[in-house]
Amino acid sequence: MDRLQNVLLIAGIGCFVFSVLLSGLYPYMITDAREAEATIEEVAQDVSTDFCELKAAYPVVFAKAFPDSGDALTFETLSTVPANDPRRAKSEEVWRKTYADALQRGRDVYISDACWHCHSQFVRPVANEDIRFGPVSTTRQDNNALQRPVLWGTRRIGPDLTYEGGKRSNDWHVAHFFDPKSTSPDSIMPNFSFYFRDGFEVRRRIDPEKADFGGLSPDVSYPFPGLHDTESEADAALKDIAANIDSNLASEATRLFVAEAQGPDEKLICLIAYLQWLGTWQPPALEGDE
Numbered sequence: 001m002d003r004l005q006n007v008l009l010i011a012g013i014g015c016f017v018f019s020v021l022l023s024g025l026y027p028y029m030i031t032d033a034r035e036a037e038a039t040i041e042e043v044a045q046d047v048s049t050d051f052c053e054l055k056a057a058y059p060v061v062f063a064k065a066f067p068d069s070g071d072a073l074t075f076e077t078l079s080t081v082p083a084n085d086p087r088r089a090k091s092e093e094v095w096r097k098t099y100a101d102a103l104q105r106g107r108d109v110y111i112s113d114a115c116w117h118c119h120s121q122f123v124r125p126v127a128n129e130d131i132r133f134g135p136v137s138t139t140r141q142d143n144n145a146l147q148r149p150v151l152w153g154t155r156r157i158g159p160d161l162t163y164e165g166g167k168r169s170n171d172w173h174v175a176h177f178f179d180p181k182s183t184s185p186d187s188i189m190p191n192f193s194f195y196f197r198d199g200f201e202v203r204r205r206i207d208p209e210k211a212d213f214g215g216l217s218p219d220v221s222y223p224f225p226g227l228h229d230t231e232s233e234a235d236a237a238l239k240d241i242a243a244n245i246d247s248n249l250a251s252e253a254t255r256l257f258v259a260e261a262q263g264p265d266e267k268l269i270c271l272i273a274y275l276q277w278l279g280t281w282q283p284p285a286l287e288g289d290e
Contacts, residue, residue: 035283038144043281044100047092050276051099054170054269060226061197065266069098099273106274107146109267118189120153120160121278134163140283158189163279173272174264195268198260199227200234202241205255221255227263234258 055062056074063069073081073091081087110116123129125136141162142150168176172183177195180187203221211218224241228234235258242253264272 035143037148038281038283040100040104040145041096043144043146043277044096044103046280047095047099048165048273048276048280050166050170051102051273052095054273057170057225058227058264058269060199060228061264061266061269065269066098066101069094072098102270102273103146103277105267106270106272106277109271110151110274113192115271116151116153118153118155118157120156121147121151121162122153123160123162129160133160134279137162141281143283144281146277158187161275161278165276165278165280170272170276173275174268177264177268177271178262192268195265195271196262197227197265198262199229200231200258201227201261201263202234202238203257203259204252205257207251207255221257221259223261227261231258 052072052075055069055072056076066072071087071090072094073087078088078091121137123133123135123137130136176183176187176189177192179191180189202224204224205219205221206216208218210216211220224237226237228237238256238258242256245252
């Protein structure tokens with residue numbers, strides 16, 4: 001029995017020493033001497049569609065989170081801007097700066113609120129993890145400033161997030177943080193209701209005739225993008241929407257109203273931007289790579 005205890009003790013100490021050495025070696029290994037570590041600005045050169053859609057879906061909180069993003073044009077606005085208009089180039093520049101800011105802040109939220117405690121960011125070459133989570137992680141994938149320090153996690157209670165970017169919509173993430181079981185019934189993740197703020201939004205009731213035809217209640221309504229801090233701000237937004245409704249749809253204005261609502265705050269916008277980035281960055285090909 002004493003011999004078994006000694007063997008287990010030595011094995012335990014050996015595993016501990018090995019894990020400490022590996023944790024120290026890996027950050028050194030992923031800094032490839034053949035190429036410089038990518039900065040956050042370099043990583044943010046390709047602005048994701050999901051990030052651009054955050055501005056369209058949540059314009060008020062987006063403007064609060066990124067006050068210098070006014071010249072970053074949404075897809076809807078860009079569709080009306082001529083191809084040679086200098087506003088396009090300015091928009092791309094502002095989008096990249098805003099994206100870099102969002103990724104840094106989102107990663108900081110991910111760390112400060114201990115998302116790494118339940119989620120890993122490393123697909124291991126064991127237990128068919130490549131089938132469940134995606135290709136086995138490589139050192140070059142982590143050769144960027146957003147992986148300093150590396151976020152392996154401490155244990156995998158939730159799924160690995162290495163390739164989370166683009167898997168789900170922004171709205172899915174918003175719903176998941178508000179009530180995880182609404183999107184993942186078996187989830188044990190707690191609600192993150194502190195990522196949401198109260199406010200007022202403009203809504204439009206459905207056309208009574210269409211409601212009757214579809215068997216819906218005439219009180220069914222749909223929100224316009226934007227959660228305002230005060231009722232007066234929402235009233236001003238309602239007037240602006242009503243003033244810009246096409247004359248052929250004038251009756252729409254009579255069905256507009258302001259209601260209390262909840263929506264994501266600035267921290268959640270940044271965190272979603274970071275989650276939607278994970279796994280989307282590819283290091284540049286090295287000379288001699290096939």
